[in-house]
Amino acid sequence: MENLENLYREVILEHYKNPRNKGLLPDPSYVTVHIKNPSCGDDITIQTKIKDNQIVDCRHEGKGCSICCSSASVLTETMIGKSTDKAKIIADNYLKMVANKIYDEKIDLEEAEVYIGVRQFPARVKCASIAWQAFMQALAKK
Amino acid sequence: MENLENLYREVILEHYKNPRNKGLLPDPSYVTVHIKNPSCGDDITIQTKIKDNQIVDCRHEGKGCSICCSSASVLTETMIGKSTDKAKIIADNYLKMVANKIYDEKIDLEEAEVYIGVRQFPARVKCASIAWQAFMQALAKK
Amino acid sequence: MEQNIWRADFPQITEKDMIYLDSAASSLKPNSVIMAVTHYDHDLSANIHRGVYKEAYEATFLYEETREKVARFINAIPEEIVFTRGATAALNLVALSYGLKNIHPGDEIIVSELEHHSSLLPWQNVALKTGAKLVYVPLDSEGRITIANFESVLSDHTKVVALTYISNVLGYITPIAEIITLAHAKKAITVIDAAQAIEHMPVDVKTLKCDFLAFSGHKMLGPTGIGILYGKQEYLEIMEPIEVGGDMNDNVNKYDAEWKDSPYKFEAGTMPIASAIGLGTAIDYWQEHNIMAMEDHVRRLRKYTYTQIKKIPGITIYNPTSETGLIAFNIDGVHAHDASSYFAEHNVCLRAGHHCAQLVMKWLNIEACLRASLFFYNTFADCDRFIDATKNAVKFFHKMGF
Amino acid sequence: MEQNIWRADFPQITEKDMIYLDSAASSLKPNSVIMAVTHYDHDLSANIHRGVYKEAYEATFLYEETREKVARFINAIPEEIVFTRGATAALNLVALSYGLKNIHPGDEIIVSELEHHSSLLPWQNVALKTGAKLVYVPLDSEGRITIANFESVLSDHTKVVALTYISNVLGYITPIAEIITLAHAKKAITVIDAAQAIEHMPVDVKTLKCDFLAFSGHKMLGPTGIGILYGKQEYLEIMEPIEVGGDMNDNVNKYDAEWKDSPYKFEAGTMPIASAIGLGTAIDYWQEHNIMAMEDHVRRLRKYTYTQIKKIPGITIYNPTSETGLIAFNIDGVHAHDASSYFAEHNVCLRAGHHCAQLVMKWLNIEACLRASLFFYNTFADCDRFIDATKNAVKFFHKMGF
Numbered sequence A, B: 001m002e003n004l005e006n007l008y009r010e011v012i013l014e015h016y017k018n019p020r021n022k023g024l025l026p027d028p029s030y031v032t033v034h035i036k037n038p039s040c041g042d043d044i045t046i047q048t049k050i051k052d053n054q055i056v057d058c059r060h061e062g063k064g065c066s067i068c069c070s071s072a073s074v075l076t077e078t079m080i081g082k083s084t085d086k087a088k089i090i091a092d093n094y095l096k097m098v099a100n101k102i103y104d105e106k107i108d109l110e111e112a113e114v115y116i117g118v119r120q121f122p123a124r125v126k127c128a129s130i131a132w133q134a135f136m137q138a139l140a141k142k
Numbered sequence C, D: 001m002e003q004n005i006w007r008a009d010f011p012q013i014t015e016k017d018m019i020y021l022d023s024a025a026s027s028l029k030p031n032s033v034i035m036a037v038t039h040y041d042h043d044l045s046a047n048i049h050r051g052v053y054k055e056a057y058e059a060t061f062l063y064e065e066t067r068e069k070v071a072r073f074i075n076a077i078p079e080e081i082v083f084t085r086g087a088t089a090a091l092n093l094v095a096l097s098y099g100l101k102n103i104h105p106g107d108e109i110i111v112s113e114l115e116h117h118s119s120l121l122p123w124q125n126v127a128l129k130t131g132a133k134l135v136y137v138p139l140d141s142e143g144r145i146t147i148a149n150f151e152s153v154l155s156d157h158t159k160v161v162a163l164t165y166i167s168n169v170l171g172y173i174t175p176i177a178e179i180i181t182l183a184h185a186k187k188a189i190t191v192i193d194a195a196q197a198i199e200h201m202p203v204d205v206k207t208l209k210c211d212f213l214a215f216s217g218h219k220m221l222g223p224t225g226i227g228i229l230y231g232k233q234e235y236l237e238i239m240e241p242i243e244v245g246g247d248m249n250d251n252v253n254k255y256d257a258e259w260k261d262s263p264y265k266f267e268a269g270t271m272p273i274a275s276a277i278g279l280g281t282a283i284d285y286w287q288e289h290n291i292m293a294m295e296d297h298v299r300r301l302r303k304y305t306y307t308q309i310k311k312i313p314g315i316t317i318y319n320p321t322s323e324t325g326l327i328a329f330n331i332d333g334v335h336a337h338d339a340s341s342y343f344a345e346h347n348v349c350l351r352a353g354h355h356c357a358q359l360v361m362k363w364l365n366i367e368a369c370l371r372a373s374l375f376f377y378n379t380f381a382d383c384d385r386f387i388d389a390t391k392n393a394v395k396f397f398h399k400m401g402f
């Protein structure tokens, strides 16, 4: 039970029920990346607008479980206003953290920190990762 | 060694080296059946001419190992002159004998008797059988 | 304690605390099957069909004996039994070989929204490639294929009827015998997906008169990697192989080649020998036990479990009237993947997702659902653990704010 | 006694008196591989890719980990590794998906008479279906594919070069790297049959630069029923799946569907999970041992055995200069099947027949031959038994009047 309570933390539920920055914009200045989780049908699209190496906006849309949808919302809140360099470091460490790999604990992951509970659920790591992977791809595309 | 000497009996070698009734005839009054042994490339064709329920001629052609080729030759010698009823009984018992099944030991298999050694070589039962199976099919076709 | 005479044969559940309710995805394997596979790997380990030495001969014998066992099991002859990688490969073989050759623009292929993707997509592909029309049997209000609805889409243009015998999500049994008779009256061929049926009822292809029927080893106590295509000899004979290569040919010349007779022409290269032999042993298991008694037990489990689950507020069940051991459900407001982690934490193994049947999900108007599948080795104690877990899951997710 | 550090891992030969000289047909399996298969069957027995519970997760993990192991083993990336039923299925997939779509009348496909039927027939079929021309590399006087002879048939029309890396009858190594470079200069794609190579030499697809490469688990210490297609990502991405069904799709609609990315789109339905996991363990075995040392040992065995067999009057050897562990031979005047029974009676397991390579037999102008294949777990004592058996066989058949 403890593991599960650690998984479904309040922040996660809050973002699941009240997602921030949701809905895509028909604006070509955004980089759009769409990712699916082949093993469970989660389906997430991330839009990122970058100006002068700054994430000026980040949006999401999609469907899936609470971990998947909320992590997309948390991602957008975390990233808006960050420099692309900083964003890359945060996303990289977040992805390592949820996959239970060695990561730099000194980096402040802000709200995204709560996804640490996912480490106990290897089958759910992908759920917590796909939005962030899509974001990483968007950065790489830029 | 004993098993092997039992397998390659003199009669068998004799027929292998000097096959009787070999070569097919372009005569439509013969029933022709072609069988292959998918597992080893043996390839035998049997021609049978039946008149008034009598096997008046039987011929063979093909390639394969000594067991396969000789048994075709022995088949033809055994069958020529037999009634179809008698032929069926002999062939049926021969096939049972080589497959190590229960058969009627009172039936005279004539020279074909020597193939009893094949029973000790399950992997070679097919070699000894295909000519005789082709003959059985020819009878059924009639 | 309750007696389950079969359970002791399944080490996966007797040797640890696991409530296995995912047999519709893959059944557990009895000790005898595990040992048959090990026997091949450990003692034989030889290729088949060409070896004269003892091990090769025994392997060949066991492989071909399995073909005979399968044939007897479904009342066919060995020549009508093709080994494949699984039900999916079997259904594709029919579609690619028979379908692409014999279906023409304007022809109609009847399928249903209950189909598993492995039964649907091969024919969707044939329709797209040939210009034939894919026609869906309308499902009734429960989600069933009925004879009346089937008749409403059957026409003189119908060339293929490709339907599931038992739905892998809702567990409904299709009135397939009647449908086959109706299809044959229109000279349509029938391709039956028996992947969920073969382990729940006696299947007799001569009584059914189906033209093709497919199933997988791993859902019927056998190993992964092996499946069966049954086909009427007259069809298998005229069908071309899709994969060509070693062992399936007779004469090979530089610019052309001849194939062996069916079923060998469909088995190219080294086949899954160990898995085929394991399937033979799985069939022995079915022959040694009473499938009707097993299925009776499943139905009792299903009835008990359904009655209890239905009482829990906050649960939606999608197949209340199912006659086989499946319960398709969701916890209201909780995505199936969130829910399944809860069950997994309590060692209750069930499946979450679309179950390779997205059209059923769309028909139910849901994204995904949970599926508990009961099998003969399950016990009432298993059901109780599942029922308790469900109750607690509802409470848990409520507490967490879902 | 001579030391063989590998032999103890193979129960098939340590637990009984068997001189196994048929590894080119199917290799023996080390204990670790047998145990890996049993681990899946006995402890997991769950389907992959969709389960959230522990057993399903572990099975998925092991299956996907095998893909990574295979990728590392041949220096590819996991996305380039497709699981198939075997080398035959892999080679067919390239021919059916890439070949039928991209080959046109007048195009040329280069093959050789050394090809195993599984490498030849898929392209013979493409040639027949598309109107392309099948072109044979002339073999040199020993029966080898040479660079010069390859150049003599390479042309601006060449679109596909489908060749074996090592012949399964004569054991010759094709100068494949040079051939691939020449083929690429003509913009032809290269499809390498590595079924006999992967277990005899390090294979590095990045160094070779081949476009496709195929091999089977069961010849490289793994289980039956699993094989690998390596394909460059740029080709796999544009290729359509041949089999469609569960697990390989994204969105499924009533009249169309989308596929997952490669390699998943090529893996329809439940795959041979146990065999894939076993293959992963086989690759561990290769990684933990020194393949160069193993092959060195094989060459020493081959040299010793060849020298002895050559001395026996009444023996014809067809591949005197072979650089790998094969000896292809006949006892003069004795059909290979007759001879093989003699060897089998003396527990010497070798293969007789055309070895799924009828064009080589025709080239050698024989019906069939015997093939002894030496592998790293064989010993000089094995070779002596084989040499003695051969001598005695010659005497025996002479005595019997052959």
Ligand SMILES: Cc1ncc(COP(=O)(O)O)c(C=O)c1O
Binding pocket: C246, C268, C269, C270, C271, D024, D025, D086, D087, D088, D089, D116, D118, D119, D164, D166, D167, D168, D193, D195, D196, D216, D218, D227, D356
């Ligand atoms: C050179 C070669 N290619 C292809 C194959 C086919 O492999 P499989 O039968 O495992 O599909 C074999 C093995 O028989 C072979 O030796």
Ligand SMILES: Cc1ncc(COP(=O)(O)O)c(C=O)c1O
Binding pocket: C024, C025, C086, C087, C088, C089, C116, C118, C119, C164, C166, C167, C168, C193, C195, C196, C216, C218, C227, C356, D246, D268, D269, D270, D271
């Ligand atoms: C009804 C149905 N048809 C077909 C299949 C496909 O079987 P497999 O994945 O073993 O090929 C399944 C199993 O997933 C199924 O439940």
